[in-house]
Amino acid sequence: MRLDKPIGIYLLLWPTYWGLWFASSGQPSLKNLLIFTAGVFVMRAAGCVINDYADRDVDGDVTRTQHRPIPAGEIAPKHALTLFLVLLAIALMLVLQTNLLTIILAVIGVLLAAIYPFLKRLTHLPQLGLGIAWSWAVPMAFAAEQQTLPMGLWLISGAIVLWTIAFDTYYAMVDRQDDLNIGVKSTAILFGKYDLLIIAALQIVSLILLGLAGVYFNRGVIFALGLVIAAGYFIAQHLQARSREAEGCFNAFLNNHRVGMAIFIGLALDYNLQY
Secondary structure: OOOOOOHHHHHHHHHHHHHHHHHOOOOOOHHHHHHHHHHHHHHHHHHHHHHHHHOOOOHHHOOOOOOOOOOOOOOOHHHHHHHHHHHHHHHHHHHOOOOHHHHHHHHHHHHHHHHHHHHHHOOOOHHHHHHHHHHOHHHHHHHHHHOOOOOOHHHHHHHHHHHHHHHHHHHHHHOHHHHHHHOOOOHHHHHHHHHHHHHHHHHHHHHHHHHHHHHHOOOOHHHHHHHHHHHHHHHHHHHHHOOOOHHHHHHHHHOHHHHHHHHHHHHHHHHHHHO
16 A cells, blocks of 8 residues: 555645645535545555556566565455455545535546556556546545536646646656566656656646636635746756656656645645635
């Protein structure tokens, strides 16, 4: 479940909170806040488990993943599937505390999360699948808070999709040579020598979409300041990864925790100080 490596929790938690705060005008119900926070922990863990199950035959050939529990022989694949089903059952108990629209969206979200790990066998765009799964927390947040899906929420979701593709491409750049050797596909391979340029373009458009979402939901200067800080972090990431060495790319990936946090703090303060 990789609870000892919380970066994935942070990268899912912040955009989930973006959705909750936008959906509730900065005042999410305590019930939904607890449900969605717990849901982030459970679904991120479930995603790690099904990802390790899907990669059980290739993780042993990748330097970074060869010591994961399944290739290392510490856990049997069938036990991983059992754990995945247990986590989904916990997630189901959480979402049943909301409403019908949220439950329907949650079913779609589970399918997206389960399909993503297998996309790297079929397409060079598995990061797109991850982005869509990651962004699905936003319509769920609006469904839980408003029981409706306003058009503006798709600006937020679109921004999350592009941001996720960007940061997960940094992550994939760490394993690019290993993936080429074993035939696993990724955006890092697809983008090739244009990887950093395309990442920068994705980051810029994601900020533009969030800015448009801010306009749609009548956000102010403090939210915009959060976006400016996020842009600064994006520049720092580019500088870290410009040599394309594994350590720099991984550090650039990790830095996205600060991006998500800066945007959330700007959003939360914007609502708090306006009202």
